[in-house]
Each structure stands twice: as structure tokens, then as C-alpha cells.
Amino acid sequence: MDRLLFLTVDGLSRGAVYAAFALALVLIWRGTRIVNFAQGVMAVVTAYVAYSVAGVTGSYWVGFAAGLLGGLVLGAVVERVVMRRVEQAPPLNAVIVALGLVLVGQGVLGMIYGNQYLPFPAPFSRTAMTVAGVPLLSRYDVFVFGTVLTLMLVLAVLFTRTATGLRMRAAAFAPQVARLLGVNVGGLLTLGWTLAALVGALAGMLTIPTGLGLHPTAMDLVFVSAFTAAVVGGLDSPVGAVVGGLVVGLVLSYVGGYLGSGTTPLAVLVLLVAVLLVRPSGLFSGTQARRV
């Protein structure tokens, strides 16, 4: 019973990160109808930025801030320089270009830092605190929950309560009309990518300390888990992405805890196939018309 409780908390903590990462995917999908397959490698790049800055300054938090800033810049650069050129092209092209970014990112990181795992410590203890005799959650888990929750509140306020958020939604759902009404659609797309890269960077820095360490491919499994989470939620729905993230986190935690951690990639596959076969449009999407 203790183990179940522990795995549940661990799963929710993982799930919070997957939720944030899935949210970044959903942000870009809603704006441009592109699934950003380079999201994982962009997050790794920012984590390496954080690692380098933290190494130079000796402060985790300066590195953390530098990582977030790096995410902002990277998102804007990737959208402006590369992805903008394939936004009007068939969807296959955007996927292929994003995968090209994955290869470039992993290759360049490997050239600079080498292909070994670098230590990326957590800023707080990861030993679980004991509540009423049961080891429950660590300070780091609290930090993760707090950060992700804050992030979601900020995004929710941004999208539903501010004029910029309204313009972003308008640019995503009716770009032509929005443009006629004087909305700078191109600029808002860049803003969307920037925000998504920021969220991805945050998720990356939160999840890497819980894994083997920093490596050019450190986010591959996180990316596929988050993609699964986004698909569970229906790719179009931010709420769905959060719920999907928590579901995927819990499932992976239970499977890893009871069947051995090597089975988690297979569990992701089974979960994704099951969702796609039973409800391909996700659990949170409304009815969708396929354009013919």
C-alpha cells in the first residue's frame, strides 16, 4: 500500500512535467497545425545552456533563468528562420524539417559537450519526506508541482483574460479574418512558438534531474510520453493535455514500478496505440469534420 501511494505521487510528479511538455505541443499545434517534433531537442539545448551558465556562475538559479531565456530566444529563432518557411507547405514537410532540427541539435550538442551523461543536479532534495510514517513526496516534487501549477495559471490568464491572448486565439482559429481586423498574425505565431519553447525548456529542466542526467537524447522518451499525453487529450485541448499528462505519468509510474523501469517505453507504445485505435481524436476533443 505504501508502494502504491509512493508510485502515485511519483506518477503525478512525472505527469506534471509531461503535462507542461504536452501543453507546449498543443500551443504550437493550435497555432500552426504543426506537431513540433523538435520540441524535445529544443528543451535539451536550453538545459545545456542552463548547465553551462550554472557551471560558470556556480548558481543553479542563474542557470535556470538562463535556460528559460535561452528557450525564449530559441523558440523565436526556430520559428522565424526555419519553420515559417514550411508553414504553408504540406504537413509532411514540417515534420521532416522538425526532424532535421533534431539531428542538427543532437549533433551540435554532441560536438560541444560529448555524448556522455553530465550531472544535472536537482535544486532541492529528492528524498521523500515522511508524512505519518509513510514516505510521501520530496521537496523537489513540491517544487515541480508548484512550478507547473504556476505556469498553467499564468498561461490560462494569458489566454483567457488578456487582449494578447484573445488575439493569439483569433490568429490561430481564423488567421484570415484576424489579419483583416489588424491582428499581426505572423508576429503572434512567433510569440506562440516562443511561449511553447519557454514551457518546453522549463519542463526539460524539471525532468532531467529525475533521469540519468544530461545527454543529447535525454528528452527522447519524455517527448514521446508528452506526445502520447497530448494525443490522449486530443492535441487541440490545453485541459486535455494536462489531464493526459497526469494519466500518462501515472501509467508509466505504475508500469515502471511494478514491472521494471525497462518496460516504460513499451507502455507508452501500448497506451498510444490503444488511445489511437479506440478514440483517434483524443478523449477531450469534440466532433471533428475531416476536410475532403
Place this chain on the structure above:
Amino acid sequence: MRHSTLVRHLALTVLSAVVLLAATVALDPFRDYQLATAGAYLCAAAGLTVLTGLNGQLSLGHGALMAVGAYTVALVQNRFGAATPWTLPVSLSAGVGAAAAAGAVIGVAAARLRGPYLAGLTLVVAVAVPAVATVFGGVFHGDQGLPVYLPPAPAALGPDFPFERWQAWLALAAALLTLLVLANLVGGRFGRTLRAVRDDEVAARLAGVSVARTQVLAFVVSAACAGLGGGVFAVLAQSVSPGAFALTLSLNLLLAVVVGGLGSLTGAVWGSLLLVLLPYLTDSLTGGLSLPPALAQRLAGNLPLSMFGLLLIVVMIAAPGGIQGLLNRAGRWARRSRERRPAGRVDASTHEAEPPAPVASRT
């Protein structure tokens, strides 16, 4: 008409076989091995270009399908390989069969999916399948992998016959066979059906094509080719391990077909050669610079990787038709400038079909 296509393809295959045979004899064992590696890539890339280029289904999981083929070959070879030298064709066929079966399973799921969903599913396949080797460590020996038993070259070839040349013969034979079969498949009714489904599913359905069946069939054919490629890989390396079939392999295959020219079998040939040559060129380039060993080690795999990525992006943005598309364009331009002169006449048979621009199924 169909008969003549088959004859033409057969003649072309025999001609290529003769040229390649001469090449393997002329080249040293190291080059032979490089040629053999390109042959192994080519089996899988040819299958992928049919699936992605002609049927519009993007698969990022072909590296995993190669792993299925390779592990099957390894298991069969190690069990029966020592008994008779004729086990190799059987175990390669088993590898093809296993990969085709895996492809059928993925294909059934894929036929219901469009665009990014399909790409995501196959990406998860590519990440998850190597984990099978660790989970069932008793059979597959985890990260260490399995050795692959390969009998020595036939004694009739002489005692000094280089083993690498024998491997090159095996790999190139497999590649030529794949190309022959695929060229005939896509040149006929099946190829037209594939393209019809890619270009307009509704129109294809109205014309009596079963869209789902075509998509599953395309996946099975493509997976079978990947399985053969993986099996040949196992035979070349004489070992299989999950590390060799990581996500990067799938992305490299995608690179080969995109840069070569999506949908074109000739393009797959260019792409496979590129996969072997580019790392070799960068290695000899960095080797000539006498860099410090630590830096040289970091550059070793990573410089080609980032160049592959860059190439993928640039080709997709600037020349989506790839190398073969550029060649066709150059050919057309040359013909046009010849036509302008009154004497110039163009033989109708030299008109090649332009490789189609990559189009994904609609969402």
C-alpha cells in the same frame, strides 16, 4: 506492355549486377564493406520511399522494423546456421517475414491515422522497440545484443577471397532484388493505386480503390524491405544490439529518401550512398586536420549527424524533389535547349516521370 517493363527492369538489374560485380573485384575490402553497407541501407530506404513518397505515409519506425529483421536473422542463424550453408537465405526470409508481420500490425493502426498522428505513432515505435531487447533479456541479451553466425565464403572462390567481398555480394544481391521487385510493383497497377490514395483518398475510393487495404499493403511491403535491410545489416556486422537500431537510424533512413528524392527508387540509391559516404568524408576530413583526440572523438559521429540534419532542412525548404528531382529538372532543361534547335528531336522513351512532390495525406 507489362511484359516489356519486366524485361527492361530485368535487363537493368543484370547490367547493374555485372557493373557492381566488377566494382567489388576492383575495390579493396574496406570499400567493398562500404558498398555492402550502402546495399543494406538501400533495401530499407527503397521500401521507405515507396511508403512515404508514393503512398504519403510517413514512417519514423523503419529502424525498428530493421531491428525486427536483424534479430530474427540472428536467432535463426545461431540456431541452424552451423548445420548447412544454405540456412542464410532461409533466415533472411524469416527476417523479411517477421518484419512484414510487424509492419502489418503497425499498418493496421496506421491506416486509421493521418499526418502527425502517424508520424508520432511510428516515432514511439522507433523509441520503444529497442527496449524489447532489454525487457526480454533472456532471449535478446539486452544491451549487449547477440552475435550472428555467418558461414565463411564458399571454398570454390579460393582461399584468398576477401570475406568483405563475399559480404558485399550478399548485400548487393539483396539490394538489387529489392529494387527489382519494387520497381515492378510500383510500375504497375499497385503503384497507381498507391499514388491515387496519396493524392486524393476520396477520389480513389470513388474509383473503387480500398484505401485502408492499400495503406496496410504498402506498409507490409515497405516493412518487408526494411526487414531484409536489417537482416543484411546483421550479416554485415555479425552482431545485433539495440544501440544499432536507435531512433537515429530511422531518421537517417528518412534523410536518405528525402535527400535522394521522395518516391523515386533511383533517389533511394543516391540517398543510401550518401549515408555511407558523408560520414566517411567528414571522418577523413577531420582526420586530416590532426585535431586533439578528445575533440576528434566528439566530432566523430556528431559532425555527420548535424550535417545530415542541416541537409534535411535545406533540401526540404529549397528543393523538395531531392537529388533525383534536380537531376530530372536538369535533364528537362537540357532537352528543352536541344529542342530549340531545329535538328533536335527528343525520343519519347527518354521522358521520365517526374518524382512527385511530397504530399502527406490530408488531415
